[in-house]
Amino acid sequence: MMTFRDKLRAVLLSIVIFVVGVFVWHVATLRPSFNPKGLxxxxxxxxxxxxxxxxxxxxxxxxxxxxMRGIPGPMAVVDKIGEELRHPFHKNGTNDHGIGLLIFYTVKRFIAGFLAASVVAICLGVLIGLSKPLYMALNPFIQVLKPISPLAWMPLLLYSVKDPVWTAILVVFMAALWPTVANTAFGVSAIRKDYMQVAALLEMGYFRRLFMVVLPAAAPAIIAGLRISFGSALVAVVPAEMLLGELGVGYLSWIEWNNLDISGVIFAIIMVGIVGVVLDTAFMKLAKVVSYPET
Amino acid sequence: MEPGVSFLHIDHVSKTFPMLHGESKRKNETFTVFKNVDLQIEAGQFVTMIGHSGCGKSTLLNIIAGFDQPTTGGVILDGKLIERPGLDRMVVFQSFALMPWLSAFSNVRVAVQAAHPLWDKQKVRAWTQKYFDMMNLHGAEKKWPAFLSGGMRQRVGLARAFAVEPKVLLLDEPFAQIDALTRGSIQEELVRMWTATRNTVFMVTHDVDEAILLSDRIALMTNGPEAELAEVIDVNIPRPRTREALIDSPEYVSLRAQILRFLVKGAKHRTSTVEVPPPDEAATDEAMSHEPEEDDAGVAA
Structure with missing residues (x-):
């Protein structure tokens, strides 16, 4: 257990790293004052x-x-942040929505794709994990599909669904699918034999066995899989927005690049990070509800 | 019950396993763990089976539970052939087999619910609480199994098994993973529970003292493979028995010596009057490495 002193040290160290980092950034991006000599x-x-x-x-x-030329310094970015946060829910035009709205679009897209992928992946994983022949039959396909970048699917998805809104969600879906499938299948196939024996003694039916024994017993492995899927989906959502031109924090970075507003690009990067941390924290809170101390 | 027909009849059961790849040079080679085990258990009796590792006693228990099928013969419980696991038999596992995602109380309640699907919540709860308290588990209701000691976990395991009121309780080396001091007190609790419920019990163990303390009869197995039931000894020490009283009991001392002598001498052939050729000794040594069981403990004396 960390003592209060240790925690205090850690917080202080974080602050020092932040201040030093910003200072280095500031110095590195300082523009020299103009010297007309020699011109x-x-x-x-x-x-x-x-x-x-x-x-x-x-x-x-x-x-x-x-x-401005070169990378903007911290003060310029702070000004940009202040400016953007003044009207977070304002719509100035088709492509100029407030940051709050952009975050909302991204989170909505992310959650839709991730939830759909989780449901499909857990069902598929359980089926595969419970049946050795099915596992052997599907494994070659999964092995081939797993390493494919979710973005590689995008043209095909766009052509199939003919709608960038759904394509973006499906890219997130593809990114989140495989880690959960693989982990669920592993978790289900590795369930301790004596749990299944208890279920058999208690004459549990198929669904009772599934919900009372199989899913809870595999829960730690499933959550580990979901966590990997979560990160993978979060990585995929930014380029999906950029390539499809769907409004969101990922696309914001590209819009600002088109505007040649480098401060805006940095602001967008910071926003992507913050959205990721908030979503991850929320996910871990949810995961805690279904976890238990393992023996 | 008809005279001559026992409650639980292990009827000439043999178990043969296929050899795993790499263990056998010839294909389709098999080895027999035990053969022709015939044992009749009366209702309300506590019967223990003792034998060295590899004699197949846990395999036999799994066959009675319905987890495993006999190669020949069959097990008849109350007039019906056992084919699959069911609520008329409950197993107390060496590994406890408590579900770590349920509280200690819920582990017992799940079993009560399964046994009595028509009962309402209150009745299930009250019934669970009764058995929970009988195993001295009061206060541990909400604890996760992971936070309970081995002794406490097996108390929950026993409460779960007794609460279902099965026709037969199957105890698979139930105290092997519990420290010696705790083991004694749980054994006495088991005696108390058994005295109160008069369940039919079939237990397998390595522990001679445990067998004598608990059993009405003790079945001795010869060494595997091709293990056989060598002898069934009646334990005529009057109940209630306590560990303390047993120490000075001459019957206990002679019984213990008799069983240990059988086990130490190698349990190589039958001591009973039935004429059976002893198993091939060379084959015995060769196949000792093919044990299907994982238990590694010797005779705990």
Whole structure:
């Protein structure tokens, strides 16, 4: 067990790492002040004409802050975050929705695909795990299908369902399917023999046995599989949105790139991370409800 | 019951296993764990089977439970041939076999529910609580099995088995995984439960003292493979028996010596008057490595 002191140390260390990281970022992205030495009058006029430099209040040339080049520093990103969070649920146009709405779209898409995949994967896994011949028959197909990137399915899915909304959900579905299938099948086939013997002694029917013994006994393996599927689906949702042009936090990063707003890209990346952490925490809370201490 | 027809009849049962690949040079070779075991148990009797590892006593218990099928012969319980597991037989497992996702209480309640599907919730609960308390489990209702000691877990296992009120209780080395000090007190609780319910019990064990303390009759098996039932000894020590009183009982001392002598001498052939040729000794040694059982403990004395 961690003592209070240890926890305090960990928190302090996190803060130090954060501050140092931001400081390094700040220093690395600092723009040097403009030095007109060595540049001819013509060159300066051309630069001013192009908008690279402007005259400040003392009639001295400085870099034009409107025409940022290179990676933006932390202050620029903080400004961007503040600006975006001012109207999180505002719709400015077809492609300019507030960040709150974008998160909502992504989470909705993610949950739909992940839940559907989980239900299908657990059913399939249980069937495979309970029947050795079925396991042997389906295993070659699963082995081939498993390593295929979910994005590889996208053109075929788009052609089949002819709807980017459903295609995005199906890509998430494909990403979340296999780890849960494999883990459930393993968990079910590895159930201790004596549990099944108790079920047989108590003359449990097929479904009673399934819900009272098989699923609870395989629950730890199923949850482990769901957790892997969860991460895989979260990784897939971002490129699916980008490629399909479906509004969401993943697509936001691409929109901002098209706008050449690098601060916006960084903001989108941070948002993807935060959404992932929140979803993962929620998942672990749910998983705790169905877990039990194993003997 | 008709005279001469026993309650539980293990009728000339033999069990033959196919040899696993790599163990045999010839294909389709088999080996016989035990053969021609014939044992009749009266209702309400406590019968224990003792033998070395590999004599197939756990396999025999699995056949009675219905988990396994005999190669020849059959087991008849109350006039009916046993074909599959059922609620008229409950097994107390060496591994406890408690479901770790259910509380201790629910582990017993699930069995009561299964045995009495028409009972309402209150009745199931009250019945479960009764057996729970009889095994001195009061206070452990909500605990996970993972957080109970081995002794407590097997108390739950016994409560589950007794609560179903089966025709036969099958105890498969029930105390082998419990420390010696706890074992004694659980054995006495088992005696108390058995005295109260007068269930028919078939137990297999390595432990001679345990067998004498609990049993009406003790069946001795010769060594496997091709193990046979060598002898059935009546235990005529009056009940109630306690471990304390047994220590000075001359009957206990002589019984214990008799059983140990049988086991130590190698249990190689029958001591009874029935004429049966002794099993081939060379074959015995060769096949000792093909034991189907996992138990490795020797004779606990």
């Amino acid at each position: 001819s009058e013509d060159e300066l006029m051309t630069m001013e004409f192009n908008g690279d430099i402007i005259r400040d209040e003392n009639d001295q040339y400085v870099y034009n802050p409107e025409k």
